[in-house]
Amino acid sequence: MLKPKWFYPSYKKDVGEWAWILHRLGGLALIFYLFLHIFVTNRLAAGPEAFNATMKALSTPVFKFLEWGLWGVILFHAFNGIRLVLVDFAGASKYQKLLFWIAFVLFLALWIPAAWKFFL
């Protein structure tokens, strides 16, 4: 007998599976950001010079781009989270696809224009 695999990337993904994958990966990214955030705030303990140096390193374009990405992850995780709460507690399973697209449009609408704020 041939053993089963633990995941089948070739399985046809509908919005539900995409939402789940993005939600999970986004969750991991947010946890990673939380540790980074604690580290950066902790630089305060090393004195004003050290903190200013860290802040300067964080204002490079690379970090600005990452910050914009972080904003996107937060938005998607939040809106899809609301969708999941509705599915869990309000019996909204029948409307999950519509809810996903509403969440996705809200996410794009708040994410893409925000680039202007981050980069200019």
Place this chain on the structure above:
Amino acid sequence: MKRKFKIFRYNPEKDKRPYYKEYEIEIGEGWTVLDAINHIHWYVDGTLAFRRACRSEICGSCAMRINGKNRLACKTQIKTLGKGTIKIEPLPGLPIIKDMVVDLDPFFRNLEKVKPYFIKYSPLPEKEQLQTPQEREIINEAAMCILCGACTTSCPSFWANPDYLGPAALLKAYRFIFDSRDEGGKERLEIINDRNGLWRCHAIFNCTEACPKNINITYYIKKLQNLAVNNQF
């Protein structure tokens, strides 16, 4: 019209690894995928192994992965699959015995855990037990399940953990827990309210997409989760 089929092949006695074999056959008007693989089995390559019985969407034997998604071969019209090669694979997440024949033991073991039968402790009534149409309505859709296994084997939670009861077993639990005549609801709820039960459903909706009877399985799993939460607090 000619159509190409790319079919998963694995013979444990000969092959070290599975492979895909292509067949090109002439198909008729109104053929289902089952008609096509029957044709291949009868006239082209007799070594092709797969399960089928009723060819009318009620026995659930011919569930397999067609173009990436779990479906019943007998329900899937070739016309609806668009153009291009049709890829046929066994159900994911289960050990493969040969070609499309999978070992369904893990699936039925999980089903058995939720006591998928009528439980009654009070004395049985003399006559048959009636339900009101409203009482029936609650379990109507859930009782349509044909146990083909398309849902459980489409669930990423089940792929990662075969001890997870899976959508089919949970749907069966719903069907009895919410049955007005059944008295085993409490013990069933205890069984499914477990780390390998209810709470491994992450609302991925693959089961609902795969169900050939169009049952909104996630909806019923969420109903069970709500029941478990309300019972506890």
